[in-house]
Amino acid sequence: MDIRKIKKLIDLMIESDLQAIEVKEGDQAISLTRRTPVIASNVPALPTPAEAPVVKTPRGAIETSPMVGVFYAAPSPGEPPFVKVGQTVSAGDSLGIIEAMKIMNPIEATQSGVIEEILVKNGEVIQFGQPLFRYRA
Numbered sequence: 001m002d003i004r005k006i007k008k009l010i011d012l013m014i015e016s017d018l019q020a021i022e023v024k025e026g027d028q029a030i031s032l033t034r035r036t037p038v039i040a041s042n043v044p045a046l047p048t049p050a051e052a053p054v055v056k057t058p059r060g061a062i063e064t065s066p067m068v069g070v071f072y073a074a075p076s077p078g079e080p081p082f083v084k085v086g087q088t089v090s091a092g093d094s095l096g097i098i099e100a101m102k103i104m105n106p107i108e109a110t111q112s113g114v115i116e117e118i119l120v121k122n123g124e125v126i127q128f129g130q131p132l133f134r135y136r137a
Contacts, residue, residue: 030064048053052113060116063109063133067127069100071107081122087115096131098126107132 009032013021022031065071073081073096082094089095089109096107113135120132 006032009129060134060136061111061113062131063095063107063135065098065128065130065132066101066107067098067105068128069098069105069126071120071124071126071132072097072099072104073118083115083118085115085118089113089115090136109133109135 007022009023009030012018012060013032013034017112018034020031020033067125073083075082075097077114082096090112091109094106095109098107115133115135116131117134119134120126120130126132
């Protein structure tokens with residue numbers, strides 16, 4: 001097909017506001033499709049890396065919650081917490097308690113290390129898989 005005929009087809013598409021056209025001439029065929037611009041309305045722009053908030057990834061071992069419930073840092077009100085920041089723990093040591101359906105479930109360290117951060121507060125409702133403690137192994 002001649003380039004002049006293709007240009008005439010393009011002009012025809014523009015004049016008629018056609019989105020697509022297909023023409024067959026003997027054993028030759030041509031199909032033209034217009035790209036329509038995407039107009040975004042009320043869509044916030046993604047922040048550039050410089051504008052994006054800094055997300056800190058915790059380093060060290062993380063103990064996560066095995067269930068949904070209420071976290072308690074101490075065996076009972078008025079008693080000292082099971083662990084404090086800077087304390088060395090061994091695998092199997094109690095880190096806290098999660099109350100679920102009126103049952104008190106002990107949370108034990110899965111490995112040995114030093115508690116670097118307690119990520120939940122006493123009496124806080126926690127979710128399954130939520131990080132509870134961060135410690136350096």
